[in-house]
Amino acid sequence: MNCTAYDWLGAHIIDDGQTSGTRFAVWAPNAKEVCVVSDRNGWKHGAFYLNSSDSGVWSGFVPGMEAGEAYKYSIRMQSGEIIEKSDPYAFYAEIPPKTASIIYDLDTYQWSDDSWMNERRQRNWFSAPINVYEVHLGSWKRPGDDRKYFSYRELADRLIEYASDMGFTHLQLMPITEFPFDGSWGYQSTGYFAPTSRYGTPIDFMSFVNRCHQAGIGVLIDWVPGHFPTDGHGLGQFDGTSLYEHQDSRLGFHPDWNTYIFNYGRTEVRDFLLSSARFWCEKYHVDGLRVDAVASMLYLDYSREAEEWIPNKYGGRENLEAIQFLKDFNTSLHGEFPGILTIAEESTAWPAVSRPVYDGGLGFSLKWDMGWMNDTLKYMQLDPIHRRHHQNQLSFRSLYAFTENFMLPLSHDEVVHGKRSLISQMPGDQWQQFANLRLLLGYQGTTPGKQLLFMGGEFGQWTEWNHDAQLDWSLLEFDTHGGVKRFVHDLNHLVIKHPALHELDHQPEGFSWIQADDAANSVYVFARYSSEGKEALIIVMNMTPVPREGYRVGVPRSGFYKELLNSDAKLYGGTDVGNGGGVESEPTPMHGMADSIQLTLPPLGMLIMRAEPTRKETSTTEKA
Template sequence: MSRPISESKPAAKSSNFRVDNPFHWTLYRSLGAHLEEQNGKQGVHFSVWAPNATEVSVISDRNGWQVGKHSLHASELGVWSGFFPDYTTGETYKFALRTRWGQILEKSDPYAFSGELRPNTASVISDLSTYAWNDDEWIKNRDSKTWINEPVSTYEVHLGSWRIPTDGRTYYNYRELAPMLVEYVKNLGYTHLQLMPINEYPFDGSWGYQATGYFAPTSRFGTPQDFMYFVDYCHQHEIGVLIDWVPAHFPTDAHSLGRFDGTSLYEHDDPRQGFHPDWNTNIFNYGREEVRNFLLSSAHFWPEMYHIDGLRVDAVASMLYLDYSRNEGEWIPNRYGGRENLEAIEFMREVNTKLHGDFPGIMTVAEESTSFGGVSRPTYDGGLGFTMKWDMGWMNDTLRYMRRDSIYRSHHQNELSFRMVYAFTENFVLPLSHDEVVHGKRSLISQMPGDYWQQFANLRMLYTYQYFMPGKKLLFMGGELAQWTEWNHDTEIDWALQEFDKHQGISELIKDLNTIYTDEPALHVNDCHSEGFAWIQCDDSANCVYAFIRYGNDDDLPIVVLANYTPVPRPGYRIGLPQPGYYQEVFNSDSTRYGGSGVDNEGGIYSEPIDAHGQKHSLAVTLPPLSIVAFKPLVPAKSISRPASGNGKQAKKK
């Protein structure tokens, strides 16, 4: 059985579980606005933490938005609360807080389950207990997954610009998006969706990364129940759902968390600690227990109340270092004189420990671009405890190499091979995300060099290389269509390109890559283990050729991969192999099915007893131009020698 809302003690029954104490993991059950009955009357209990306010009241349509009509009472811990009859779901409200200096601040509820559609900023009373979930089987199976050994192929989506209605509306509803999006990603073979932030946010251009609703899915696409339906529908069709979560910073909008009760309540007071210069946002005070538990509760909320399968945590690097994007004199060292943000590090460990303990099958994924050690290692081993980490180094090195004209690639052979020096130090995701196709970077195909044919061939190589290298996969929407224009959040992706063979060929490539990645254990079970990879050769810079082997478990046949990064076909290219036999060509990015030239190996090749690369057997392979080909031996798997590590040396697997 899944964890039903009844098991997690729904907000609608909060009077039984409410505690006047902002020091625990599930504050969303007590703080905020909760339907309940008192003395035979139905109404809403309101609670808000504002320890430095001198007066707090609820303002709403019901009281004409007049301060003081519905006053709350304070506890010793600074939690203001009160029950008012006749309030019900759908009504809007804010908290009016009088500061020590007499100023009245009108704030949205930090724990609101729903908010008004921008530009309006009031909170909306919502009941999350009314939705009947139908994803028990998915949750049961998910809880037993060890995702680093499973195929994880993720389609990253901005819901507002994936598709736009043609009837004059700005957005589709969550319920409308669910069948369209699920059918599309299932057809392409993806295992997961990753949604750019769906928590409430005021400015469309922030894409959700400047959040004001840490417990509220954005009303742009419907109600909380509509979003529950979206997740439920995905699960019933075996698609996991991850969401971006942003605990690194929050916006300075007047209705938001900034100087919430007239003081720096959620943020540091000193701008050297509490203000982010890159994004003009506030930075959470992770050393304050009430603030830390606000964020911990938010992290816990999404998998509990919305059955979310994972959180991709944004801007982790900015949380780890006190001097992130700051010059000398613009930051304050930690208590040991160092640059590490010790409170933020401890906070991330708490988040991962709790989430993996309460929801064993979910993923937490860090977007982290530095060399900080142990991001995806267990907390008991000194790590931060994330399930996985984005490999930003792979993304940068690979795109830098792919942008080079093929005539110059021979001078940069190590840009692709260097990755294997560190490839197993973390559990990596290989991302080609929205960040690579915005702010003038251009779309992926527009970044590829050469003429029209070469641009498509290079893009096919980029995607194929991503799928055959160790690591989980992520691609931002539009990449599967070889969209020429970079992403614009105000327009949908260029669906008209589906009518053109070259562009449709890229979609077919992605579909087949997802199929072979999922079907061949050698391509996913050791994504995060060094025994799953061995170079055959990586130093043929003259020809810009790489060759390597991917290994699965003992009963799994390996996959041999060769890449030719020049537009010149290379017949008879010899590679050494540890095992003789017939090697079937199982993938070729130059296939005419994908828009390629069709140069191939006629289905497969028999090995020959000719020494090469330190092996007694070898293949003479035809390498198509600007292409990657893959082979699978048709021999007993247990008879094949395996590497002991990913350093290129061959040895029997222990």
């Protein structure tokens, strides 16, 4: 594998004191001629010819060309026809709808995030708190002037402080690799080595990442190796032949997205993608890549009828080349960049997605739990009167919760294409909708797994996400929306503060059901534990709008149980039904335990109760 192809392919500035200009190199093995076209030659084929090699790479030096100049490759195909292509390895591109590449020097930025990077290498993210805020940079907030977008640096001024205050540990950016069409949200990329110029320069984006790290926030980016668009300046039919894609449309074309599929079995294509992945970790210090649409890569028959796909050499439906590519991707990144995260959006039951390659897995750090998302939203969308008939819809997850290292997503996909916003999906009157939303977010934050929330969900935006407009921040003028935001703030900080809510997210020792079968009352009770049982939290969820007094819950140890969080608190927009700060356990057996606590359950509410340490435990902790 060659994972550093960006060091010699593409446009590289040369200035040795005697000679200055730019060296160009592009892979186009079936071309008859390749020229660099720019303002310097009127964008016409016939000057600045590149030389071919046996490897299919055309290269050459153009004196005088310097950083900031736009260029393309003019390629004469075997038919004699000339086509113009952007540089697949370009570091920067013109602002769409323009499509030329731009010469850029990435080595002029001075990073100052050594502390973060050194700590990251030692960090075990599986036992650390992870609260991810998924963001579309173009529509989180927009300037009030004539500009369409804030710059990377302006976003850093606003977004980092907000995310940090809210208790988000990571930002996950929807694709920032250059893309031509705003409506694709970046998921149809044409620039696998270039941050989109919509928000500024590559160095502006480096500054954004650097400042996130200085504030203690990780940066994850969406990365899309599953398909690429058919735009004429892009990778498709690059030298007049199917170079990056399969020639046969049954292998090389996605019917769902009208896009090409990479030929993962071709060495140069695999090196291109592996180099792109490494590039973002090396040059931009990103802390992880979330890989989109992994299922579409794994299955040859993905979204196809019987006659529309070709089986593998064994007659099966698995894409063997894509599987090997994903294993190589994870092995190389984790080996070279300890502490980064690779996250799979994989919507099927493919086994061992987040298990090491040496143990038969694909090697991802985390996998999105799409089953949790679907089951939970379907349950929460039910009128509470019907929830008693669907009690196992939430408890079912415990059958598979620890088969993978799961991330629990409430992502952009859940609030687009007519699905409505999260709060608009909640049943009942407005009070019930807000209570249900707090309950949903509380359940997400306390059940085993790492959390991801799409922007706007943290304050209950009413309307569906629209990439052409900023979030409706004016809603925070209302106490109801402000209450949801305060709840998410406090919940996130609890997840960070309390080891029981993050330390054993991927281990069954960190979780146990106390009561999962009370369908008559639609109540769930479970416990979360830190390592060696040092901390125990009891989570109680009342899924109906009926307060329940005197509800007895078995507890694993005797003592005082402090009410850490109550989603029905007046501060959050609730009715303030609760337990006066906490309750003392009683030696009354319940749920198979010797002790129990008697609670008042708030309507459509969640309680987080902490078993307070005894004097002996406190003394031991202080000595340690």
